[in-house]
Amino acid sequence: MSKLRIMVLDDEPIVCKRLKPALEKQGYEVDTFTQSSDAMKQIEQVDYDLIITDLKMKGVDGMQLLTAAKQRSPKTEVIVITGFATMETAKESFHKGVFDFIAKPFKLSEIQEVVTRAEAKIRGE
Amino acid sequence: MRILFAGDEHPYSEYALKETIKLAMNTWADVTLLGVSQALPGSALVNMPASKALRHYRETFLNSWSYEDSPYEMGGGKYEWIPVKNGVLEEMKILTGRKKDFKVRLRTGNPSREILTESQDDGSDLIVIGSAKEGKCEWVNALLVPQQVVDDADCSVLIVKEQQPVTKIVACLDQGYISQESLEMINQMITIHGACLDLIGLSQDGDMEKSVYTRLIEIGDYYSDRQIEINTRLMDISDFEQVIAQEIKQDLLALWLGKKSLLNRFFSRGWVGRFVSKCPTSVLVMR
Known part of the structure; x- marks a missing residue:
């Protein structure tokens, strides 16, 4: 079974630094980005199985990235993580087809659990 | 969360x-x-x-x-074994959000x-x-x-403490280390209440630890980058209790509770309860 390929995008490096080893430990292949413009270029090149993205970022925001990712690869699952959550952004995220919406702060175990559920969906289990 | x-x-x-x-x-x-x-x-x-x-x-x-x-609206539900008394399990349909x-x-x-x-x-x-x-x-x-x-x-x-609108979050910084989780908690409070942030750097006898001062500047930059209104000021720890009682009316007081906290050193154990008592509004204690 091939490794799930995951993109993590957050403009706070500490978030990427926490998530990458935790997800790699679960057996996933993880690319991290702190610039949304770089992540946007990357999704033109690579179809990720799962994207974990922050919402509020300079330049391209997480909602724009979510839209672009889903347009290019509808099978890609997206998990939104945000430090500035509102009901509107939660509703909009689900309307755009996110797998889950997680407000910060969160424990690593919480995101690991959600990623495991997303993997089950991706693999059709 | x-x-x-x-x-x-x-x-x-x-x-x-x-x-x-x-x-x-x-x-x-x-x-x-x-x-x-x-x-x-x-x-x-x-x-x-x-x-x-x-x-x-x-x-x-x-x-x-x-x-x-x-x-949280309940979905279809699934059957799970639930202990009902010692050594007895019952299969029940559990509804989840x-x-x-x-x-x-x-x-x-x-x-x-x-x-x-x-x-x-x-x-x-x-x-x-x-x-x-x-x-x-x-x-x-x-x-x-x-x-x-x-x-x-x-x-x-x-x-x-009571139901009231929060227009300002008064966060008191008295230590150099603060966790990412605590900053994220403040971010959510700012967003939920549409509040601005008043950041107080605490000093003792006019002296402030360099790490606290550096952190104060970093936090100021962090919020400015995110277009969040932030006011930063310095205050002597001896004035702090009085300021809480007198100034904070429609604000949420946010305190960091850490081992290196100046408040921890200055006041005896139980100081948070003392401040919560003095403060007429709600208090967020962060770790």
Whole structure:
């Protein structure tokens, strides 16, 4: 079974630094980005199985990235993580087809659990 | 985010529930409503004030959303084996929230110990708890509960004193290290209340540790980058208690509780409870 390929995008490096080893430990292949413009270029090149993205970022925001990712690869699952959550952004995220919406702060175990559920969906289990 | 609301049957818990609902509406957090009662046989337990209050809180919580907006609206459910008494399991159909978890739990025993155990078991990021207002940090029938929860919790604790709009978050920085989780908690509070941030750097006899000063500047930059209104000022720790009592009217006081905290060194154990008592509004204690 091939490794799930995951993109993590957050403009706070500490978030990427926490998530990458935790997800790699679960057996996933993880690319991290702190610039949304770089992540946007990357999704033109690579179809990720799962994207974990922050919402509020300079330049391209997480909602724009979510839209672009889903347009290019509808099978890609997206998990939104945000430090500035509102009901509107939660509703909009689900309307755009996110797998889950997680407000910060969160424990690593919480995101690991959600990623495991997303993997089950991706693999059709 | 996982939120644990801990309440009894008194009005301040109702305020705390409303604050929990406001937080949940924005963050779509997993939420547990917890009550603690004295140990009694099952049939007697369901008629105790704590269990009656929980039923009311559950209805209030779930009725706060329209069906289409609620992440907690119950889905189809699945069968699970549930222990009903020693050595006996019963298969029951369990309903869960369509998008987010929502649980109501009643524990028996010492209230503060049970609240802290539940928060550890559940991996809570925030405990929301009410407190009597008039110069107190207490519960009516278990006086020390808010104080003990604040002192011993692993996660942040929001102590709600009454229902009122928050226009400003007054955060007091007295140590160089602050966790990413605590900054994220402040971000959510700013967003939920549409509030600005007043950041106070605490000094002692005019001296401020270099690490605190550096952190003060970093936090200022962090919020400026995110277009969040922030005012930074310095204050001597000896003036702090008086300022809390006099200045804070429609604000949320946010305190960092850490081992290197200047407040920890300056005041004796239990200082958070003392400040919560002095402060007329709600207090967020962060870790």
